[in-house]
Amino acid sequence: MRVLVVDDERGLVRALHRGLTAEGFAVDVAYDGERGLELASEDAYDAIVLDVMLPRRNGYDVVTELRARDVWTPVLMLSAKDGEYDVADGLDVGADDYLTKPFAFVVLVSRLRALLRRQGQVRPPVLTVGELVLDPATRRVTHGGEPVTLTTRELALLEYLMHHADRVVGKVELRDHVWDGTGEDVNVVEVYIGYLRRKLGRGVVETVRGAGYRVAG
Amino acid sequence: MRVLVVDDERGLVRALHRGLTAEGFAVDVAYDGERGLELASEDAYDAIVLDVMLPRRNGYDVVTELRARDVWTPVLMLSAKDGEYDVADGLDVGADDYLTKPFAFVVLVSRLRALLRRQGQVRPPVLTVGELVLDPATRRVTHGGEPVTLTTRELALLEYLMHHADRVVGKVELRDHVWDGTGEDVNVVEVYIGYLRRKLGRGVVETVRGAGYRVAG
DNA sequence: GTGCCTGCTGAGGGCATGCTGAGAGCGCCG
DNA sequence: CGGCGCTCTCAGCATGCCCTCAGCAGGCAC
Numbered sequence: 268m269r270v271l272v273v274d275d276e277r278g279l280v281r282a283l284h285r286g287l288t289a290e291g292f293a294v295d296v297a298y299d300g301e302r303g304l305e306l307a308s309e310d311a312y313d314a315i316v317l318d319v320m321l322p323r324r325n326g327y328d329v330v331t332e333l334r335a336r337d338v339w340t341p342v343l344m345l346s347a348k349d350g351e352y353d354v355a356d357g358l359d360v361g362a363d364d365y366l367t368k369p370f371a372f373v374v375l376v377s378r379l380r381a382l383l384r385r386q387g388q389v390r391p392p393v394l395t396v397g398e399l400v401l402d403p404a405t406r407r408v409t410h411g412g413e414p415v416t417l418t419t420r421e422l423a424l425l426e427y428l429m430h431h432a433d434r435v436v437g438k439v440e441l442r443d444h445v446w447d448g449t450g451e452d453v454n455v456v457e458v459y460i461g462y463l464r465r466k467l468g469r470g471v472v473e474t475v476r477g478a479g480y481r482v483a484g
Numbered sequence: 485m486r487v488l489v490v491d492d493e494r495g496l497v498r499a500l501h502r503g504l505t506a507e508g509f510a511v512d513v514a515y516d517g518e519r520g521l522e523l524a525s526e527d528a529y530d531a532i533v534l535d536v537m538l539p540r541r542n543g544y545d546v547v548t549e550l551r552a553r554d555v556w557t558p559v560l561m562l563s564a565k566d567g568e569y570d571v572a573d574g575l576d577v578g579a580d581d582y583l584t585k586p587f588a589f590v591v592l593v594s595r596l597r598a599l600l601r602r603q604g605q606v607r608p609p610v611l612t613v614g615e616l617v618l619d620p621a622t623r624r625v626t627h628g629g630e631p632v633t634l635t636t637r638e639l640a641l642l643e644y645l646m647h648h649a650d651r652v653v654g655k656v657e658l659r660d661h662v663w664d665g666t667g668e669d670v671n672v673v674e675v676y677i678g679y680l681r682r683k684l685g686r687g688v689v690e691t692v693r694g695a696g697y698r699v700a701g
Numbered sequence: 702g703t704g705c706c707t708g709c710t711g712a713g714g715g716c717a718t719g720c721t722g723a724g725a726g727c728g729c730c731g
Numbered sequence: 732c733g734g735c736g737c738t739c740t741c742a743g744c745a746t747g748c749c750c751t752c753a754g755c756a757g758g759c760a761c
């Protein structure tokens with residue numbers, strides 16, 4: 268789990284870095300809002316701990332900008348006790364939770380874990396054509412309830428066909444989309460259609476002579 | 485979870501009652517300090533939400549008296565924003581957390597849960613996938629009831645995989661999230677998958693050639 | 702029927718992918 | 732300082748995936 272800590276109090280940051288590392292997190296640090304935004308924009312963190320009072324850019328700004336950039340990493344805001352900024356503002360702006368300083372370290376960790384747990388995983392939709400079901404996320408394929416194991420290439424091919432179900436898809440188009448280069452030789456496609464048929468049975472992929480292939484319900 | 489709400493603003497109380505009930509709490513209500521103290525003294529609540537400004541007895545009084553009576557139910561204080569009473573006073577007096585009005589409902593719930601969690605009364609967040617059980621809080625792992633000792637890195641890897649159970653997780657993604665830098669060389673991941681398998685047996689982490697790894701029930 | 706074209710398939714080689722053992726670096730503890 | 736545990740790199744090796752090729756079957760045009 269990668270965590271980004273954005274705060275300008277060196278002592279606190281050092282403590283958090285040590286503590287969170289000991290808890291098994293990989294910790295990155297930024298000391299001002301600008302730098303924090305920069306790092307966070309790479310979208311490589313599982314959570315962000317973000318102070319409100321920061322040099323160069325305040326916490327609200329950072330969150331707002333992050334969301335505008337379509338980065339949805341969960342954010343745990345740290346607000347100062349004096350209440351100059353209102354807590355509700357942070358939540359309005361798109362933070363997922365907040366904590367007022369001072370706080371106990373265990374509380375921070377507990378909140379952080381809650382945040383990570385809560386984050387819903389966005390999944391691409393499941394493709395269904397007749398008896399065939401293909402889940403891109405889990406890379407699982409079932410045919411009439413029976414699980415089928417496919418190799419990467421086979422899966423890519425079937426996914427493309429199912430994505431364009433009911434349509435006749437040309438070999439060249441398949442060659443272009445499922446395979447890298449735009450090639451002339453489309454025999455690979457035929458070979459792999461053969462593999463699919465061997466694993467799924469004859470009736471699934473239909474040949475349209477002179478045009479291409481089709482999967483239909 | 486039984487919660488006692490002590491406040492004299494009827495509208496707020498009604499809203500809290502409905503909201504907390506919906507969140508799965510059993511809610512009792514008192515409209516003044518005296519009645520609140522009376523109910524709370526029975527020591528049958530898991531938490532108390534207590535306003536500071538109350539008829540007949542103010543919130544500080546209630547907490548002080550409760551602690552004097554050896555009732556240590558966690559108290560979440562609600563203080564008005566105008567700051568006539570200082571927040572710190574509440575904490576000094578024996579409250580466990582505080583919230584300034586107005587507040588968002590989700591915030592209240594979040595704080596309440598944190599409070600309960602801190603008391604150790606709430607089930608810690610445990611990841612379970614098939615025979616595998618991983619408790620991030622205690623960092624303990626069991627496999628079919630048998631305890632397994634993992635190093636920090638191994639645990640982080642397993643945690644990430646279990647967190648995304650049933651999904652195929654790419655090596656690069658693992659490298660990015662479980663390890664610090666965003667690196668090209670993903671051999672470390674393979675090595676650590678090997679370590680996990682040595683400790684957990686073959687069947688736990690499945691290899692999906694060309695795509696990554698998966699743990700599934 | 703004859704010839705041609707399209708599509709299917711079995712065989713096999715090359716090679717990327719993934720796994721593992723050995724070992725170096727390093728921090729920690731006695 | 733020596734030993735130990737953890738982390739990570741590296742190189743060798745096995746597996747099986749991917750793709751090419753050649754031969755064959757069957758449809759279509761004439």
